Amino acid sequence: MKYYLLLLLFLIASCSNFSRHVNYSKSVNESINMIERDNAQNALVILSSAIIKCPDSARAYKYRGYCYYLLNNFDNALTDLKKALVIDSNDKEVHLYKYKVDLRMADYEAQLIDLSNVIRIDPNNILALNSRGLLFYDFDKYELT
Numbered sequence: 001m002k003y004y005l006l007l008l009l010f011l012i013a014s015c016s017n018f019s020r021h022v023n024y025s026k027s028v029n030e031s032i033n034m035i036e037r038d039n040a041q042n043a044l045v046i047l048s049s050a051i052i053k054c055p056d057s058a059r060a061y062k063y064r065g066y067c068y069y070l071l072n073n074f075d076n077a078l079t080d081l082k083k084a085l086v087i088d089s090n091d092k093e094v095h096l097y098k099y100k101v102d103l104r105m106a107d108y109e110a111q112l113i114d115l116s117n118v119i120r121i122d123p124n125n126i127l128a129l130n131s132r133g134l135l136f137y138d139f140d141k142y143e144l145t
Helices: 002-036 040-053 058-070 074-087 092-104 108-121 126-138
Strands: none
Touching: 002 040, 002 058, 040 058, 058 074, 058 092, 074 092, 092 108, 092 126, 108 126
């Protein structure tokens, strides 16, 4: 009898986690659609809710950081993008989003690190290779371009 009770409790917990994950995924997907429709403010609200439900989701932090970037809130954008990178340091898109923020904040050293990370992950990324070459040129490091 104890075995069946434990099994039942396990199944209930599993279904609850599955349901929470499905709701979280729907929220993030909905927010991505909002971002694509230039509705970053509403996407920000949905992503904040998704992060509460699933605080270890690099994906939610990535897109919320991007929303902050679109809304010119660069400090919050950096905070979220850095959190996403702590969770998943191999997400090329997060490094590219962070590069955009660092570009707007004129943090050239951070831009170089961001672009180098993109190239580490995707050695043939033309955008990162070209942008890093331009940074080297701007710093008069012609031999590195």
